Amino acid sequence: MNGKGRGTALVIGGGIGGLAAAIGLHRTGWEVTVLERSDALHDAGAGISLAANGIRALDVLGVGGAVRAAARRQYTGGTRTPGGRWLSRMDGIALERALGIPMTGIPRAELHRLLRAALPPAALRTGVTGSLDTALAAADVVVAADGIRSTVRTRLFPGHPGPVYSGSTVLRAITAGPLPLDTDFELTWGPGAEFGHIAFTDGRAEWHAVLAAPAGIRHPDPLAALSRRFGGWHERVGRLLAATRPEDVLHHDVHELATPLPSFAAGRVALLGDAAHAMTPNLGQGACQALEDAVTLAAELAAGPDVETSLARYDAVRRPRAQSVARAARQAGRLGHGLSHPAAVYLRNLALRTAPSAATIRAILRHADWTPPALPARAV
Structure with a gap:
C-alpha cells in the first residue's frame, strides 16, 4: 500500500457486501479480485428494500x-392485522421529505447484476473458494464477506460461538408474473407469524412469510402449508x-x-456484512449495513497511512453502529411475529394504532439517516 492508497485487495464472497466493497476499493485505486464460491446466484428468488442509508x-x-x-419507490403501505385492518400507515412522502431519498424495492438478483456491472469483468472469479492463508499471501488487504457461516471469522475468532438460530424461519418467493397490488410495501402481523410483500417496477412482487418455529422444519409442499397457515388472513x-410457482419458494x-x-478487523483482514454482524431481517437493514461497511472500509483504506491502522479505524467506526442496529432488529422481531399471547398482541396493536x-418516521430515521464518507477519486 502506497501513499495514494493503491495495493492489492482480495474480497472473499461475492454477495452484496463483497461486491460493494470491491467497487469502493476499485474506485479508490486498489487492484481488486473477488472470489465467489458459487457458480450462480443462489438467492435470485428474493427481493430487497433499501432505505436511504x-x-x-x-x-x-x-x-x-x-x-x-x-x-x-415505496410510498404506500404499512402494517396490518390478519383481518386487514391497518395498524400503521407508511407515509413515504414524509419519509422522502425527511431523508431526501425514498425507500425502494428491487429484486436481489437485479441489485447483484448492477453491482457486478460496476466492476471490471476480470475482477470477479466464480466457483472459487478462498482460504485465509492463500488470500493473505496474495493480497495487501483481505475482505472477508463470506456470509453468516464465515470461515474467515471462525479462523480469526475461534472462541466465538458463531451464528445461532433466531427462533424464526422464513419462506419467500417472487410471483411468477404481475398482479394488482394497491400498496408498494406491506407487513401483516399475527400471533407468531408475519407476512409481507415488496412490489417491483414490472408489477411482480416478492412476498415473505416469517414463522416462529423450531429450526429444520421443511414442507413437501410449501405453498400448500402456507395456504393452510394463512388461510384466515386478508385476501x-x-x-x-x-x-407463485411452487418451485420458486425459498425456505x-x-x-x-x-x-x-x-x-x-484483525491485522490485514476486515470482516464485512453478515460475516461481521449477521442480523435478523426485521428492520430490513442487513444489506444496508453491509453497504455502509463497504463505503466506510474503502474510505478508511484510502486515508492510510497503512492497512492495519485503516482497518482499526474501520472497526471503531462500524462496529458500534452495526451491532446497535442488530440489537434493534432482534427487538423488532420480538415485538412483531415474536408475540403470540393475545394480551401482548392486543397491547402491541393498540400502541401502533x-x-x-x-413517531414512526423518527423510528425509521434512527437507522436510515446515515451520512457516508466521501471516496477519493482513483489515482492515475
Missing part, C-alpha cells in the same frame, strides 16, 4: 443512479401465494450473530 452508500459507489432506475396474502431458517464480535405518524 443503503442508497446513499450506493451513490458514493457510483451505482445509485442505476439502482434508482431499476427500483420501485392479499392468498392472492400473492396463488401467483431458510434465520440465524444471527447474537454474541457480538470483539472486532471487525395510536402512535402518531411522526
Whole structure:
C-alpha cells in the first residue's frame, strides 16, 4: 500500500457486501479480485428494500443512479392485522421529505447484476473458494464477506460461538408474473407469524412469510402449508401465494450473530456484512449495513497511512453502529411475529394504532439517516 492508497485487495464472497466493497476499493485505486464460491446466484428468488442509508452508500459507489432506475419507490403501505385492518400507515412522502431519498424495492438478483456491472469483468472469479492463508499471501488487504457461516471469522475468532438460530424461519418467493397490488410495501402481523410483500417496477412482487418455529422444519409442499397457515388472513396474502410457482419458494431458517464480535478487523483482514454482524431481517437493514461497511472500509483504506491502522479505524467506526442496529432488529422481531399471547398482541396493536405518524418516521430515521464518507477519486 502506497501513499495514494493503491495495493492489492482480495474480497472473499461475492454477495452484496463483497461486491460493494470491491467497487469502493476499485474506485479508490486498489487492484481488486473477488472470489465467489458459487457458480450462480443462489438467492435470485428474493427481493430487497433499501432505505436511504443503503442508497446513499450506493451513490458514493457510483451505482445509485442505476439502482434508482431499476427500483420501485415505496410510498404506500404499512402494517396490518390478519383481518386487514391497518395498524400503521407508511407515509413515504414524509419519509422522502425527511431523508431526501425514498425507500425502494428491487429484486436481489437485479441489485447483484448492477453491482457486478460496476466492476471490471476480470475482477470477479466464480466457483472459487478462498482460504485465509492463500488470500493473505496474495493480497495487501483481505475482505472477508463470506456470509453468516464465515470461515474467515471462525479462523480469526475461534472462541466465538458463531451464528445461532433466531427462533424464526422464513419462506419467500417472487410471483411468477404481475398482479394488482394497491400498496408498494406491506407487513401483516399475527400471533407468531408475519407476512409481507415488496412490489417491483414490472408489477411482480416478492412476498415473505416469517414463522416462529423450531429450526429444520421443511414442507413437501410449501405453498400448500402456507395456504393452510394463512388461510384466515386478508385476501392479499392468498392472492400473492396463488401467483407463485411452487418451485420458486425459498425456505431458510434465520440465524444471527447474537454474541457480538470483539472486532471487525484483525491485522490485514476486515470482516464485512453478515460475516461481521449477521442480523435478523426485521428492520430490513442487513444489506444496508453491509453497504455502509463497504463505503466506510474503502474510505478508511484510502486515508492510510497503512492497512492495519485503516482497518482499526474501520472497526471503531462500524462496529458500534452495526451491532446497535442488530440489537434493534432482534427487538423488532420480538415485538412483531415474536408475540403470540393475545394480551401482548392486543397491547402491541393498540400502541401502533395510536402512535402518531411522526413517531414512526423518527423510528425509521434512527437507522436510515446515515451520512457516508466521501471516496477519493482513483489515482492515475
